[in-house]
Each structure stands twice: as C-alpha cells, then as structure tokens.
Amino acid sequence: MTGRVLTVTLNAALDVTYHVAAFTPGATHRVSRVDERAGGKGLNVARLLHALGTPVVATGLAGGACGARIRSLLADQEVPEAFVPIAAESRRTVVVAEPDTATGLWEPGPTVTADEWDAFLARFTDLVRDAEVAVLSGSLPSGVPADAYRVLVEVARRAGARTVLDTSGDPLRHGLDAGPDLVKPNAEELAGLTGHAPPGPAAAVETVRALDADAVVASFGPEGLLAVTGEGAWHAYLPHPVAGNPTGAGDACVAALTRGMIGRHAWPDRLTEAVALSAAAVRAPVAGSVDLADYRHLLPAVIVKEL
Amino acid sequence: MTGRVLTVTLNAALDVTYHVAAFTPGATHRVSRVDERAGGKGLNVARLLHALGTPVVATGLAGGACGARIRSLLADQEVPEAFVPIAAESRRTVVVAEPDTATGLWEPGPTVTADEWDAFLARFTDLVRDAEVAVLSGSLPSGVPADAYRVLVEVARRAGARTVLDTSGDPLRHGLDAGPDLVKPNAEELAGLTGHAPPGPAAAVETVRALDADAVVASFGPEGLLAVTGEGAWHAYLPHPVAGNPTGAGDACVAALTRGMIGRHAWPDRLTEAVALSAAAVRAPVAGSVDLADYRHLLPAVIVKEL
Missing domain, CATH: 3.40.1190.20 (Ribokinase)
Structure with a gap:
C-alpha cells in the first residue's frame, strides 16, 4: 500500500x-x-x-x-x-x-x-x-516510549x-530533538514548551524561531497562523473570525501544510490554504469534516503579511 | 451446545x-x-x-x-x-x-x-x-415483531x-397470549398491564391471578415477591430491606425461580431462594453480580407467608 x-x-x-434533548446528571437518558x-x-x-x-x-x-x-x-x-x-x-x-x-x-x-x-x-x-x-499527530498511549x-x-x-509533527508536552519536546521538517504547535503548546504564554502571532517570532525544526507554523486560533521558516516569517489570518466548532481546525491546518510541502508551494500560498481549510473546518457542522466548496470560497479572503 | x-x-x-470524580455538564472529563x-x-x-x-x-x-x-x-x-x-x-x-x-x-x-x-x-x-x-427476558429491538x-x-x-417470561409493555402482553409457564412482572409492569397501580403484594392476588400464565411471581422491590400459582399463593420477603443497587435484582429473582422450576422445588423454597438471591444482587458492589456467600447467608432470614 x-x-x-x-x-x-x-x-x-x-x-x-x-x-x-437535555442532559441532567443523575438521570437516565434515551439517546436520540x-x-x-x-x-x-x-x-x-x-x-x-x-x-x-x-x-x-x-x-x-x-x-x-x-x-x-x-x-x-x-x-x-x-x-x-x-x-x-x-x-x-x-x-x-x-x-x-x-x-x-x-x-x-x-x-x-x-x-x-x-x-x-x-x-x-x-x-x-x-x-x-x-x-x-x-x-x-497526537498523544501517545501508555506503554509507548516518550x-x-x-x-x-x-x-x-x-x-x-x-x-x-503535531503533538504536545513531552512527546513534542522529544520529537523536536530529531529536528522534524515542520512542527505545528498551538499557543497552549508553545506556552508548555517555553514556560510562558506567547504574546500573540506577530510578536512571537523569536520564541518560535528558537524551536529545533526546519519550519514552525504556530496556530493562534482566530488570530491566525505564524510561520517561521528558512525563507522568511509570515502572519496569515482572516479579517473576520469564523464561528463554529474549533475541534479539528488544527488537523485541517496540518493537512493543508502537508499538501503545500508536497507541492512545494510558496510559503504564503501554503499559509493561505492552511488558514482557509482550518476556517472551513471550524464552520463545518460535524467536527473534523470540511465543506470543500466553503474552503475554496474562503481562500481569497486570507491575508498574509511578511514579518 | x-x-x-x-x-x-x-x-x-x-x-x-x-x-x-465529579461530573459537570459542558466540561470535558478524563475517565479514571x-x-x-x-x-x-x-x-x-x-x-x-x-x-x-x-x-x-x-x-x-x-x-x-x-x-x-x-x-x-x-x-x-x-x-x-x-x-x-x-x-x-x-x-x-x-x-x-x-x-x-x-x-x-x-x-x-x-x-x-x-x-x-x-x-x-x-x-x-x-x-x-x-x-x-x-x-x-427484556425489550425487543426495532424490527423484531411485537x-x-x-x-x-x-x-x-x-x-x-x-x-x-420477564419483559414489559406490548411484548409482555403478546407473550401472555401464549400462556408461558411463569411470568415475573414488577409493580410497574403490572400497572402497565392492568391500567392501575397494584395495592402492594398481599392485596394484589386477584389482579395477578387474572394474568394468563401458569404461575405469576410479581416483584415489589423491598416489599418482596407475590407468587400466585396453581398450588397456592404466597408473599415472600425479608424483614429488613437491604441497601444497595436494585439493578439486576429482577434478573437474580428470575435465575432463582428458573433453578427452582428445574429442581421442582416446593414453591415456598423457590420464593425463599428468589428473595435471597435478589437481595444479594442488591447488596453486590457491581450491578448484576452476586456474592454467593451473601446469598446463602440471607436464605434463613426470608419469611414466606401463605395467602
């Protein structure tokens, strides 16, 4: 395969x-x-x-x-x-x-x-x-070495x-030791690595540059993505945050960045695709699924600023 | 087999x-x-x-x-x-x-x-x-005829x-049409069949006798069992109700009555075993399991009165 x-x-x-319909602790519920x-x-x-x-x-x-x-x-x-x-x-x-x-x-x-x-x-x-x-991606089950x-x-x-590499805590720390090609921490994972909350996408460049990876794309939820790469640093975001369920948005970001890596797209294009696919995931009614038409609709709205 | x-x-x-440890609607919980x-x-x-x-x-x-x-x-x-x-x-x-x-x-x-x-x-x-x-025993899944x-x-x-036969509602009603050898309704199921709450074990004999089964053992929770059979009617109970989880007590009652049917035990003995096994099920820490030593310990305490 x-x-x-x-x-x-x-x-x-x-x-x-x-x-x-309504959830009451202590009661028994028939699931619809x-x-x-x-x-x-x-x-x-x-x-x-x-x-x-x-x-x-x-x-x-x-x-x-x-x-x-x-x-x-x-x-x-x-x-x-x-x-x-x-x-x-x-x-x-x-x-x-x-x-x-x-x-x-x-x-x-x-x-x-x-x-x-x-x-x-x-x-x-x-x-x-x-x-x-x-x-x-993700956490390690018990028994798998850290x-x-x-x-x-x-x-x-x-x-x-x-x-x-997209994980958190010790598995992320150890993974960074091997210098992966790309890591995608979110703000909370960055704080876990560096010991202090990052000050926001545009101001976190030096914090992110210190990580041992060829490229880092840090996600800041509705504030967008910060990319620090050998070719430059960028902040990519939507002018208006989208409403919905953020579960799975990070995975959509990783999927888009992986496609960009394979296609050797220019970094601003990769980030545009990642912001749009993440936003489409947030807006999708089922966590983890994406409406591809909505993704394409969102692409032109993404703003990418070189830092 | x-x-x-x-x-x-x-x-x-x-x-x-x-x-x-504590359950809060709207929160995410790690299950211990x-x-x-x-x-x-x-x-x-x-x-x-x-x-x-x-x-x-x-x-x-x-x-x-x-x-x-x-x-x-x-x-x-x-x-x-x-x-x-x-x-x-x-x-x-x-x-x-x-x-x-x-x-x-x-x-x-x-x-x-x-x-x-x-x-x-x-x-x-x-x-x-x-x-x-x-x-x-139990309910019918969708698609199985009533x-x-x-x-x-x-x-x-x-x-x-x-x-x-141990079920409720329409499946019980239809099952009674064939005249099973024994049915074991509880007070709620009796109420569902007859349209009114039974007045308690000793006073429900005529209600129970009207059911189309060779023998009926109706369970009234801590008030015990009412048996109406071709050989007589009895009320069996413990002098002091036991504390615990009633889930599975009815199934313990059915298991004991089934053993009594196979062994052709006298009805008062069957009812003694059924009350003791049900009470042991209530006292067991895991619903549906029974401590057989506790069951044997409870047997001599059961009271059986002919009605």
Whole structure:
C-alpha cells in the first residue's frame, strides 16, 4: 500500500457523539441519535487529505472491538489504512451533545506492550519508504516510549521522507530533538514548551524561531497562523473570525501544510490554504469534516503579511 | 451446545461504566476507570445460572463491534453462548458513575431485518430442543415483531421446554397470549398491564391471578415477591430491606425461580431462594453480580407467608 503521505495515529479513538434533548446528571437518558467516527488527530488529517485527492495511508495502533470499529469506519470512507493491532481496547471519546452544550468523556486508553511497539516500528519503517511525508499527530498511549516521535522522525529521515509533527508536552519536546521538517504547535503548546504564554502571532517570532525544526507554523486560533521558516516569517489570518466548532481546525491546518510541502508551494500560498481549510473546518457542522466548496470560497479572503 | 436453560436476549447491550470524580455538564472529563459488561437482562440471568452451576446457553441477537465485544466478554466469563449475528451495531448503555450519583445514557439500539429474525427463530427452534427451560427476558429491538415472545413460547412448548417470561409493555402482553409457564412482572409492569397501580403484594392476588400464565411471581422491590400459582399463593420477603443497587435484582429473582422450576422445588423454597438471591444482587458492589456467600447467608432470614 503506498501513499505520498503516511499519517501516524498511535492513540486512535472511536469518537462517539450522543445527541440528547437535555442532559441532567443523575438521570437516565434515551439517546436520540448516535454518531460514530474514527478519531484521533492523525485520522482527521488522513480523511482530509483523502477528500482533497492526496494519496494517503493511515497507520497507527488500534485494538479490540473499538479498534475493529475504527478500521471499519475508515474502510467505509475508503481511507487506506495499515494499522498495527494491539491486544488492549482502543479508547472511546464520548461527547454528549445537547442543542447548546457538549459534555466530553475521555477514556484513559490502552496500554501498549513493548512487542507491539516493536511491531509498529517495523511496520512504520516499511511504510515510510513509500511516503514523501510522514505526519505524526497526537498523544501517545501508555506503554509507548516518550521519545517515540524522535525515533519516528529519525527513521523517516533515513528513508528520505519529510516529517510533520503535531503533538504536545513531552512527546513534542522529544520529537523536536530529531529536528522534524515542520512542527505545528498551538499557543497552549508553545506556552508548555517555553514556560510562558506567547504574546500573540506577530510578536512571537523569536520564541518560535528558537524551536529545533526546519519550519514552525504556530496556530493562534482566530488570530491566525505564524510561520517561521528558512525563507522568511509570515502572519496569515482572516479579517473576520469564523464561528463554529474549533475541534479539528488544527488537523485541517496540518493537512493543508502537508499538501503545500508536497507541492512545494510558496510559503504564503501554503499559509493561505492552511488558514482557509482550518476556517472551513471550524464552520463545518460535524467536527473534523470540511465543506470543500466553503474552503475554496474562503481562500481569497486570507491575508498574509511578511514579518 | 446444550444447557438445561436457554436464555434469550434479543436486545443485548455492551454496558459501559465510566468512573469520574465529579461530573459537570459542558466540561470535558478524563475517565479514571472504564468497566465493561455484557448486558441485557437475559445475560444477567445466564451469568448467575452459570455461577450457580446450572448448565446454560445464552442466545439472542448481537451485531457489529459491540456485538463482538459482548461475545468476547461472555467468553471471558466462560458463559456458553450461541448468539445470532445481525448487521447493525448492538447498543451500548453508558453509566457515568460519580461517588454518589449515576447518570445513564441509553443508545437506541439496532434495527433487526426480517431475514435476521428468521435466522434467530431457526436457531432458537434448534437450541430449545435441548433445553428444559427457556428464559425470555427484556425489550425487543426495532424490527423484531411485537409478538416475538408469543411465538417463542409456542415454539418452546412444541419442543417440550417450559418458559419464563420477564419483559414489559406490548411484548409482555403478546407473550401472555401464549400462556408461558411463569411470568415475573414488577409493580410497574403490572400497572402497565392492568391500567392501575397494584395495592402492594398481599392485596394484589386477584389482579395477578387474572394474568394468563401458569404461575405469576410479581416483584415489589423491598416489599418482596407475590407468587400466585396453581398450588397456592404466597408473599415472600425479608424483614429488613437491604441497601444497595436494585439493578439486576429482577434478573437474580428470575435465575432463582428458573433453578427452582428445574429442581421442582416446593414453591415456598423457590420464593425463599428468589428473595435471597435478589437481595444479594442488591447488596453486590457491581450491578448484576452476586456474592454467593451473601446469598446463602440471607436464605434463613426470608419469611414466606401463605395467602
């Protein structure tokens, strides 16, 4: 199985949404509708790339009945996958959606054995040979070494593939040790790395430049993106913030930047695409999906300023 | 596969309990522990019979990743099962458990096709030939005919098996048309059948006698059981109600009555066992499980009065 992009989702999830009219703690509720999605940041990226026509293979770890359901949901959407099985059950996320409020319940997730991690490393080493870009997204399940993303960036580099890293905390810190081609922290993740809240996109250039990556695109929600690259630094944003659900906007940004990396687009174009795809994700009624017509409609509105 | 008892669970569930320290609508919660059980009233009966050493086979309908998980959880507990697969996902029930409160979320459940129902009827017809008693418990999923339990009681009778029916509403009404050997309504189900709340165990004899079943055991929670049979009528109860979780107490009652039916115990003995096993289920920390030592400890305390 080959794809120009290989996405990695080590802590894949079955995202379940329960629609209820009104939610009362202590009561019993009949759920009027259940929506299920294969979740985890890497799978959002894979789905978007697939929708945009970029050949992609989704790998990662998935186990038990939840893992089987995640894989069957990907198959329903025709997203090619090469997940490595684990014995433990993959996690579910449950969102109880009322008309105006959402309540989240995050399962703790599986524990991965050393043998399962070795099997994943072997599979990744094999798959990444056929990839131009490996996208490494999200948290690590228990049992996976904290420096997993450092190892994967190094394996990808030896195979001639570039890497995009989108994670937080220790996994991000360790991943940066290997110098990935692109990292995409958000403001909160930047604060976690540097110990202080970044002062906003245009003023955070020096903070971001200090990170050990070829290029950094930091996302500041409605304030847009700050890119610091070998070719220059830019601030890209929409003049009017869009309303909606920000879940999945970061993954849309990563998908657009990955396409820009493959197409060797000029940085201002990559950032325009990333801002527009993120905004379309915010406006989409279902978290993690995007209306491509809305994306194209938003492209001309994006402002890119060189810093 | 043979068992003296065949339990039927047409709307099997994956019962999931999320333990959280405090539950706040609108917030996101990390779940500290997840418990999973194969659920549905018939499966509670099957598990208890298995624990008590009565050979049992659990059948019913189960589908998708949830159905696979239900079957693997039964296999973990070594409960023999012969479920018929359906294409749709079996339902989950999610209970969010705080130290003092429980909030329930009931999925709507699958829709069963006509072919799947026919396949189940064929399987039941085959399995019930080896059973002494068929226990028919719980609600019907969408797509299963409302008179399903009437048909199953008739098929069981032709095969020489006796039947225990524990359900509510229309499925109970239709099931009674076939004259099952035993029905076990609770006070609410009796009210649903007769149109008025029963006045309490001792005063409800005439109401209960009007039901079309060889024997009726009506459960009144902490007020105990009322049995109206061809051999007499009895009220069985504990002098002091027990504290705990009443979920699964009705299934424990059915399990005990089924054992009494097989062993042809005298009715006062059957009722003593049913009251004690139900009370042990109420006192058990996990809904649907029973401490058999506690059950034996409770037996001598049960009072049985002939009416």
